[in-house]
Ligand SMILES: Nc1ncnc2c1ncn2[C@@H]1O[C@H](COP(=O)(O)OP(=O)(O)OP(=O)(O)O)[C@@H](O)[C@H]1O
């Protein structure tokens with residue numbers, strides 16, 4: 042049996058099974074009494090093919106649109122553009138100058154000509170009655186008017202199915218139907234022979250048991266469907282940052298409306314169709330919408346952003362133009378919303394077991410029927426009545442038939458695969474109560490069998506609550522953090538150094554200091570950015586003043602591959618200046634000058650380089666995350682077309698950011714160890730910092746290896762064979778290094794790999810892993826300990842639930858058997 046199962050049902054993987062494998066195993070289950078039930082909550086393959094076709098047509102449409110827009114761009118300057126667009130009356134009355142269809146055709150069709158006619162992005166914003174800087178007004182009435190005209194950002198889901206639909210589905214069971222026919226015949230024959238009510242007993246008994254089975258099945262199915270709806274709703278709770286009423290805030294993507302100004306960052310999914318307003322180095326991955334993997338640049342020339350696509354690099358502000366079902370993504374999601382998850386290997390195997398048992402059951406049912414009929418025939422032969430068949434004989438035959446069918450009902454464990462689905466859903470619900478959202482049912486199962494965990498450091502092992510606790514500027518190294526220590530640090534360093542440090546902090550940032558609706562100062566941005574801005578505020582910097590004084594000309598946002606970010610600013614009294622900040626040893630290597638203790642820019646000689654390197658090492662060995670800040674005077678020779686220079690910087694200083702280890706991580710790592718699971722740390726941070734934290738968590742042991750990404754990249758295949766099993770820490774790794782490690786562990790070493798990460802720099806590795814534990818925005822809540830302890834929970838809960846279910850089924854089956862036989 043083991044061999045048979047492995048051969049026929051073994052090629053379905055926990056993740057990314059081929060469509061052929063999925064189709065094949067379903068075909069193998071030909072002996073399924075109620076297909077609809079058995080395959081409920083599993084992938085709807087035909088819907089998937091439909092979605093794939095939509096993707097292909099999207100790709101073709103986009104390709105044509107891009108070609109047309111390119112051609113239009115060439116002619117546009119010579120044309121006298123005029124519009125025959127008439128604003129529909131109801132739109133005009135509501136206070137807008139453009140309708141939803143026109144907006145849709147501009148963005149989806151990449152129609153630069155129409156965009157130009159409507160006055161580019163600013164023109165469209167005006168017609169949508171919004172402001173690019175302040176966003177839409179939040180008055181309830183106005184929002185409702187907007188909703189009325191442009192719709193909401195939700196796609197049509199199939200209406201929830203009522204209880205009766207489940208009753209109908211439960212009735213479509215072949216064996217129950219046969220039993221129904223038996224009951225009918227038994228009633229007719231019984232009443233004809235023995236009269237009412239005596240002759241109806243048998244028939245009514247069968248009817249009652251059928252009703253019981255149908256009722257119990259439908260009730261439990263209905264309950265699950267409600268539970269699945271709950272899970273689904275939870276999965277879709279995604280928020281984005283928008284500016285409304287001049288206040289930056291987070292809102293649910295469902296509340297987005299045309300006219301909203303959305304702030305997008307690397308890793309975000311574009312939540313609606315829209316136009317690029319401002320931003321830098323934006324690369325968009327459209328593969329989820331079109332299947333095309335080559336990312337496209339989005340900028341002022343190609344400003345079209347389509348919902349469902351992902352920001353692969355950079356950050357930008359976008360004006361929402363089209364929402365919900367009017368977008369291609371809405372249509373795609375509406376198609377896919379009915380398809381369930383892929384089956385898990387355990388489910389497929391259990392389906393195999395159910396099928397084998399079904400076949401055996403069927404065989405015995407036929408044999409039993411044949412034996413019983415033969416008994417009857419023999420008796421009649423003996424009695425010499427074999428030519429005379431009475432109603433009683435017919436009833437007896439019917440009874441035999443019912444017994445045979447009952448054997449099939451009892452023997453075929455239809456509920457077995459479904460029980461797994463249920464128990465996994467149950468585990469999912471349990472985990473959700475602990476704020477861990479399981480997107481894919483199969484994950485609960487895979488989690489139970491993982492052998493290696495590759496964890497990132499920041500935000501997973503550590504709390505992600507960062508504060509600058511040490512700083513070294515102009516040779517002055519001090520503890521900072523509290524307002525007194527920071528201000529005394531501020532007064533100890535030369536004025537010129539302090540001023541340039543503040544400029545760097547407030548200009549060269551992906552975060553923002555805002556005043557929220559309650560008039561409180563709030564810092565938005567990644568934890569690293571927030572920590573720096575907080576330090577800047579403590580130093581006495583006023584972010585707005587600093588921002589107003591000079592204009593930002595170019596930004597190269599932070600990404601994990603470069604590990605640095607840079608801006609170019611225009612100084613109030615002319616000239617340009619570049620600021621750069623990032624991984625300390627990388628930025629320091631780009632410096633050849635520094636600001637000395639007198640506030641004078643001096644060349645970086647060996648002694649001062651060593652001093653700075655020592656400082657970095659010292660900070661890092663105290664588990665601090667180090668960042669180096671630097672600047673470069675550009676004069677007037679720089680054009681914003683060219684990249685920001687990567688060398689010749691003047692080092693301003695080094696900051697050490699504390700990010701404490703999460704409580705309970707050490708114990709969790711120990712639990713994993715004792716369960717035979719190897720935990721490795723794969724981080725983008727400095728080697729010394731990573732090692733210090735790994736020791737603290739119990740990940741790095743004396744015989745383990747800690748290696749840096751760039752060194753790992755250079756190794757040959759043979760060397761990797763030797764090295765990989767011993768790697769416990771990989772530092773300064775790029776997203777691709779993480780991916781390579783996971784791929785090797787999975788393929789060469791046949792490990793079941795779980796990866797935890799924050800979803801942006803870890804995305805490729807999360808994708809490659811057997812199971813990805815993404816610490817999302819709520820990452821601070823979903824802590825490492827919980828995910829790990831749930832491995833145990835999944836196992837126990839599924840078994841407990843399975844047994845209860847089995848017991849329950851057993852009782853029902855017994856009851857039916859008693860009634861019928
Ligand atoms: N916003 C930022 N601007 C400039 N440099 C940054 C910024 N954020 C992080 N860094 C620097 O880049 C380094 C690596 O960051 P990266 O995103 O690759 O890893 P991480 O996500 O911080 O770590 P992990 O992989 O453990 O989650 C950090 O050590 C820090 O020095």
Ligand SMILES: [Ca+2]
Nearest residue numbers: 497499799802
């Ligand atoms: Ca990370």
